[in-house]
Amino acid sequence: MGHHWEQRDEATVEASVEEVWEAIATGPGIDSWFMGRNEVDPGPDGAVRTTMGTFTMGSAITEWEPPHRFAYRGTDSPDGRFVAFEYLIEGRDQGSTVLRLVSSGFLPGDDWEDEFEAMRLGGAMYFATLVAYLDHFAGRTGRPVTVSGPPVTDWPTAWAELHRALGLSDSPRVGDPVQATVPGLPSIEGVVDFANPHATGIRTPDALYRFVRGYFGSIVLGHHIFAHDDTDTTQTWQAWLNGLSA
CATH class of the missing domain: 3.30.530.20 (START domain)
Known part of the structure; x- marks a missing residue:
């Protein structure tokens, strides 16, 4: 129909x-x-x-x-x-x-x-x-970082694990402070600026970090980095995502 x-x-x-x-x-x-x-x-x-x-x-x-x-x-x-x-x-x-x-x-x-x-x-x-x-960030160009994690079979568990890895509660709210560590990357210090059952967003002074429940059954990262450092962090984020499901 x-x-x-x-x-x-x-x-x-x-x-x-x-x-x-x-x-x-x-x-x-x-x-x-x-x-x-x-x-x-x-x-x-x-x-x-x-x-x-x-x-x-x-x-x-x-x-x-x-x-x-x-x-x-x-x-x-x-x-x-x-x-x-x-x-x-x-x-x-x-x-x-x-x-x-x-x-x-x-x-x-x-x-x-x-x-x-x-x-x-x-x-x-x-x-x-x-x-x-x-x-x-108007007028600035962001560098996108897009990574898909492994297939997810238990979304409530995977979503809670993601939030714990980011130092957040199981149900983060807009305005919650964030101080997270991803091995190989600078500390992420900012604030939750978006939250719904399928997505969590974090804003820092030089980035917009987005974690999304992907359409095809995996967690997808869609980050936008405004720092002047142009280092490719795709593999670092991929390893971090893979580790969440290890």
């Missing part, structure tokens, strides 16, 4: 209209808050490509009105599945900006509820990450 869905989000951010456009409509900007590596071929006939490992998701740009409106839609699969995004940007007095996002799509089949719930919770995390980026 399937399910057509739509989600609307809105926030006022402490960034200029131009900074918001840069964040949503350029590859380096999207890298600074979204998953994977991103490329944007600009213009009304352009495209957006997001690469995770060996998989690349392509989307056609459907609206291109810089710096106020940007929309793109993924290719429809044979069963009708698709996802689309539309961003609306409106300037406010004293340099702030209203950002609106409309996400929509279609999920095929009769068992769409679980996938929709995962998409809803994951989408909330990514919008919150975009807002955090614009409020705290």
